[in-house]
Amino acid sequence: MSGEEQKPKRKPARRATKSTKTRAAKEKKLKQKFQYKPRGEAPTALIIRRHHMLVKQRVGKGFSLGELKAVGLSVEQARRLKLKIDERRATAHPWNINALQQYLGLSASG
Numbered sequence: 717m718s719g720e721e722q723k724p725k726r727k728p729a730r731r732a733t734k735s736t737k738t739r740a741a742k743e744k745k746l747k748q749k750f751q752y753k754p755r756g757e758a759p760t761a762l763i764i765r766r767h768h769m770l771v772k773q774r775v776g777k778g779f780s781l782g783e784l785k786a787v788g789l790s791v792e793q794a795r796r797l798k799l800k801i802d803e804r805r806a807t808a809h810p811w812n813i814n815a816l817q818q819y820l821g822l823s824a825s826g
Contacts, residue, residue, distance in 0.1 A: 758798050759815040763805075779816065782808030787816045 761776035761783070778800030784791065786808055794801055799816075817823065 753821055754797055754819055755821055756819070758800075759812075759819050761800070761802065761812050762809070762815075764809070776802060776805070776812075778802035778805075779812055780805040780808055782806065783812045783816060786813045787820065787822065789816070789820075 761779045763774050763776040765772045765774070779794070780802055781791070784794050784799075784801070789797075789799075791801060791803075797820075
C-alpha cells in the first residue's frame with residue numbers, strides 16, 4: 717500500500733427540485749382561481765320530498781357535490797366561501813344551482 721487509502725467521493729446534496737419562484741407562481745395561480753365575489757348572505761340548500769301526492773320542502777344540510785361541480789366550485793373553494801356542503805347527498809337540484817350562481821355573481825342560465 718502506498719500510504720493513504722482513498723475514500724469514495726461523497727455524492728452532492730440534492731437541492732429542492734422546485735425553487736421558491738415556482739412555488740410562488742403556483743400559489744398566485746391558485747389565488748387567481750378563487751376570485752369569486754359573493755353577494756349577500758350564503759344561500760341555503762332546499763330539498764323537496766315527494767311521497768305519493770304529498771310534496772314537502774325543507775332546508776337541507778348543505779349543497780351536494782354535483783351542485784358545486786355544476787357551478788364550477790371545488791369543495792375547498794366552497795368551504796372558503798363559507799358554504800355548507802352535504803357530501804352524502806347525490807342529487808343536483810336546478811334551484812340550488814341557480815341560487816349558487818346568483819350568490820357568486822355568475823349568469824344563471826338553465
